Ligand SMILES: NC(=O)C1=CN([C@@H]2O[C@H](COP(=O)(O)OP(=O)(O)OC[C@H]3O[C@@H](n4cnc5c(N)ncnc54)[C@H](OP(=O)(O)O)[C@@H]3O)[C@@H](O)[C@H]2O)[C@@H](O)CC1
C-alpha cells in the first residue's frame with residue numbers, strides 16, 4: 122500500500138530528476154554527445170591497440186637485401202584444388218607470392234592442375250593429391266617448404282581428405298607450420314585430434330566453419346553474444362592452436378590472448394577473400410616464427426602473423442572497393458596487395 126509520505130517522496134524524486142534533466146539539457150552536453158564521446162574513446166582505444174599490433178607485424182617483416190638467395194623469404198605450399206574448385210588454391214598461392222614469398226607450390230588433384238597452371242606461370246603445380254602415393258609425393262617436398270596452407274578448394278572427397286590427413290601428420294612430424302582453412306577445417310571438425318595441441322597451427326574459419334568446429338569440439342552450440350569467449354574457448358579446447366574467426370571484425374586467439382582486427386574493409390563480400398587471407402598468412406607465419414618472440418614483444422608470433430594477414434586482406438578489400446565498387450572481385454583485391462602492404466607495413 123502506498124502511504125502519503127511515500128507518495129510525497131516519489132513526487133519529490135521525480136521533480137529532482139526532471140529539474141536535473143532540464144538543467145543538463147540547458148547547460149550540460151546532450152546525451153547523444155555523451156554517448157558519442159564514450160564511443161569515440163572506446164574506438165580510439167581500439168585504434169591504439171590495432172596500431173600497436175601493426176607495429177609488431179612490421180617488426181617481423183624481413184628486410185629486402187641483395188645478399189639473399191631465392192627461397193630465403195619463403196617457400197610456401199598450398200594443399201587444395203579439385204575438379205570443382207581451382208580459383209581458391211590459385212588465390213591462396215598467388216597471394217603468398219604477392220606478399221613476398223619467393224616460391225609458391227600448389228599440391229592439387231590431377232584434374233585441377235592444368236587449369237591452375239594456366240592461370241599463372243608463377244606457380245609450381247603438382248597434380249598429386251588424388252594419387253595413391255599422394256602423401257609420399259608431397260613428403261618429398263616438405264623439407265624444402267617453410268609453411269603449408271591446407272584446404273582452399275580441396276573439396277570433401279573422402280579419398281582426398283585421407284591423403285590430406287597423411288600430409289598433415291607428416292608436416293607435424295617435421296614441425297612445419299600449417300594454416301588450415303576451408304575444407305581443411307571440415308577435416309579438422311571430423312578429427313580434431315589431428316591438430317590438437319600443435320602449436321604451429323593456425324585455423325582460419327569463416328562464420329559457418331567456426332560454428333561447425335565449435336559444435337564438433339565443444340559439443341554444443343556457441344554463444345553468439347560472446348564471440349571473444351567462443352574463440353578463446355575453441356582455441357583452448359584445441360590445445361591452444363591459434364584460431365582466427367573471420368567476420369565483420371576478425372577475432373583472433375591463442376587461448377591466452379584475444380585480438381580484434383577491425384581494419385576498414387568494405388561491404389563487398391565476393392568469394393575468395395578468405396583464400397587471399399590464408400595464402401598471405403602462410404608467408405607471415407613463416408616470417409613471424411623466423412623473427413621470434415623478441416620481435417613480437419613477447420606476443421605470440423602466430424597471433425601477430427594472423428593479425429597482419431587479417432589487416433592486409435581487409436585493406437586490399439578497402440582499396441579495391443574504392444576503385445571498383447560493387448564489381449570488386451578477389452582478383453581486384455590481389456592487384457592491391459603491394460600497395461596495401463606498403464600502406465600498412467612500410468610506413
Ligand atoms: N573461386 C573458388 O574456387 C572459390 C572456392 N571456394 C571453396 O569452396 C569450398 C567451400 O567453401 P565455403 O566457404 O563455400 O564453405 P561452407 O563452409 O560450406 O560455407 C558455405 C555456406 O556457409 C554459409 N555462410 C558463409 N559465411 C556465412 C556468414 N558470414 N553468415 C552466415 N552464413 C554464412 C553460406 O550459406 P548460405 O547463405 O548459402 O545458406 C555459404 O554458402 C572450399 O573449398 C573453398 O575453398 C571459396 O574459397 C570461394 C572461392
Ligand SMILES: Nc1ncnc2c1ncn2[C@@H]1O[C@H](COP(=O)(O)OP(=O)(O)OP(=O)(O)O)[C@@H](O)[C@H]1O
Pocket residue numbers: 303326327328367368369370371386387388390391392393394395396397398431434435
Ligand atoms: N562483414 C564483414 N565486414 C568486413 N569484412 C569482412 C566481413 N566478413 C568477412 N570479412 C573479411 O573478409 C575476409 C574473408 O572472410 P570471409 O568470412 O569472407 O572468408 P571465407 O568465407 O572463408 O572466404 P572465401 O570466399 O575465400 O572462402 C576476412 O579478411 C574478413 O575480415
Ligand SMILES: [Mg+2]
Pocket residue numbers: 302303327395396
Ligand atoms: Mg573460405
